[in-house]
Amino acid sequence: MKEFVEDFGAVVRQLREDKGWSQDQLAERADLNRSYVGEVERGRVIPSIVTARKLADAVGINMVGLLLRCEQLEQSRLARRIRLDAFAC
Amino acid sequence: MKEFVEDFGAVVRQLREDKGWSQDQLAERADLNRSYVGEVERGRVIPSIVTARKLADAVGINMVGLLLRCEQLEQSRLARRIRLDAFAC
Numbered sequence: 001m002k003e004f005v006e007d008f009g010a011v012v013r014q015l016r017e018d019k020g021w022s023q024d025q026l027a028e029r030a031d032l033n034r035s036y037v038g039e040v041e042r043g044r045v046i047p048s049i050v051t052a053r054k055l056a057d058a059v060g061i062n063m064v065g066l067l068l069r070c071e072q073l074e075q076s077r078l079a080r081r082i083r084l085d086a087f088a089c
Numbered sequence: 090m091k092e093f094v095e096d097f098g099a100v101v102r103q104l105r106e107d108k109g110w111s112q113d114q115l116a117e118r119a120d121l122n123r124s125y126v127g128e129v130e131r132g133r134v135i136p137s138i139v140t141a142r143k144l145a146d147a148v149g150i151n152m153v154g155l156l157l158r159c160e161q162l163e164q165s166r167l168a169r170r171i172r173l174d175a176f177a178c
Contacts, residue, residue: 001139008138048135049097050090064160067152 006043007073008052011066013041015059030058095132096162097141100155102130104148119147 016026023041027034031054039045040055047055049063056066105115112130116123120143128134129144136144138152145155 063156
């Protein structure tokens with residue numbers, strides 16, 4: 001589950017950076033604390049589904065789209081791991 | 090956000106009932122407390138994304154599928170509200 005939380009944070013950071021926003025700007029639009037947004041992006045805290053929804057709304061994506069990106073990140077990490085395992089054999 | 094949390098709970102309940110499982114059975118498979126699962130289903134607590142993921146995994150659906158169902162529920166509620174508003178005009 002740690003990787004899922006880290007993926008979630010990485011996706012939030014990517015979406016924020018795509019907008020060219022600072023953490024402060026995202027926090028303000030999502031009605032969240034700036035340092036909390038930083039912790040979410042680093043995968044240091046486990047956000048609630050409401051926090052996730054606030055972040056999704058703030059960057060103009062729906063929850064399905066947000067989770068789809070997390071899933072894509074997970075799939076690409078798994079694929080990379082399989083390739084590395086194959087290389088090690 | 091209250092409705093989102095309630096929709097989430099309703100979807101979890103529906104998925105559990107589709108499996109013919111008790112709250113106890115779902116709680117055990119998701120490694121969660123039974124009474125907590127009950128609270129989630131009633132929309133009384135706000136689960137974390139990890140709890141959501143555990144529930145999704147337990148019923149054999151991915152997070153995208155789970156959130157898609159929440160979104161469908163939200164859309165149908167909004168459509169119903171629009172029809173009622175139109176009727177009231």
